[in-house]
Amino acid sequence: MSSHRKVRPVSNPLTRRALGIGLFAAGVAGAATAVPAQAASGVTHAAVVSDHVFSHVDRAHHTQARDSFTIRQFGTVNAASARNQANAVSAGCSADDACRSVALSFQIVTVAGEHAHLRAVNISDAANKECTGCQTLAGAYQFVVSTPRPLTLDATAQGKLADIHRRLDELTRSSVSAADLKKQADGLAAEVSAVLKDAVASAPKGDVQPDVTLHRHLDGWPPAA
Structure with missing residues (x-):
C-alpha cells in the first residue's frame, strides 16, 4: 500500500502586497462548494470555495476517470479561502487484471482587492491498495488570478475555457x-494560464500589479524517463 499526500500553499512575490497566501486547513465541504459572505454594501468580505474530485477502482470496477473544471469569480473581497483536491484510489486488482484510476481537478479563482488575503490549498493524492500493476493518477491544478479591481471573464475568455474543459473531459477518459x-x-494547464493572462492584461488597473499564479501538484505518475 502506498499513499502520498502533500499540501503546497504557494506565494508569489509579485502579488505579496495584494495577497497573503497561506494554508487553509479546513476539511473538504463537498465536491464543489462556494460560500460568500456579503455586507449590506454588496461587497463580498469573505468567500470560501472547495472543489474535490475522487475516483476509485477495484476488482468489480476496473476503470474510473473523473475530472472537474471550475471557475470561481469572487470579485472584491477582504479574505478568501480556496481548496482544490484530487484523489485517486486503486484497490485489490492484480497484475494480470490491472486497474486504472484517474482524478484531475482544474480550479480557477479570481480575487480582487489591493489588500485581499487569500488562503489557498492545492492537493493531489494517489493510493494503491494491494493493487499490483495498477495506474493510479491524481492531478490538481489551481489558477489564482489576483487583480486590484474586479475582473469578469468576457465571452471570448469563457469560450476558450469551455473548449479547454471539453478537451480535459476527453483526455481524462482516454486510454493514453x-x-x-x-x-x-x-499542456491544457498552460492554455488556461495563457487565457487568464490575456484577460488580466486588459483588466482595470490599480496600484498593485495583477498576476496569474498556477499551483500544480501531481501524485502517482511514474518518474519522467
Whole structure:
C-alpha cells in the first residue's frame, strides 16, 4: 500500500502586497462548494470555495476517470479561502487484471482587492491498495488570478475555457499512457494560464500589479524517463 499526500500553499512575490497566501486547513465541504459572505454594501468580505474530485477502482470496477473544471469569480473581497483536491484510489486488482484510476481537478479563482488575503490549498493524492500493476493518477491544478479591481471573464475568455474543459473531459477518459496524460494535462494547464493572462492584461488597473499564479501538484505518475 502506498499513499502520498502533500499540501503546497504557494506565494508569489509579485502579488505579496495584494495577497497573503497561506494554508487553509479546513476539511473538504463537498465536491464543489462556494460560500460568500456579503455586507449590506454588496461587497463580498469573505468567500470560501472547495472543489474535490475522487475516483476509485477495484476488482468489480476496473476503470474510473473523473475530472472537474471550475471557475470561481469572487470579485472584491477582504479574505478568501480556496481548496482544490484530487484523489485517486486503486484497490485489490492484480497484475494480470490491472486497474486504472484517474482524478484531475482544474480550479480557477479570481480575487480582487489591493489588500485581499487569500488562503489557498492545492492537493493531489494517489493510493494503491494491494493493487499490483495498477495506474493510479491524481492531478490538481489551481489558477489564482489576483487583480486590484474586479475582473469578469468576457465571452471570448469563457469560450476558450469551455473548449479547454471539453478537451480535459476527453483526455481524462482516454486510454493514453500515464506519461502522455501528464504531458497533455500540463499542456491544457498552460492554455488556461495563457487565457487568464490575456484577460488580466486588459483588466482595470490599480496600484498593485495583477498576476496569474498556477499551483500544480501531481501524485502517482511514474518518474519522467
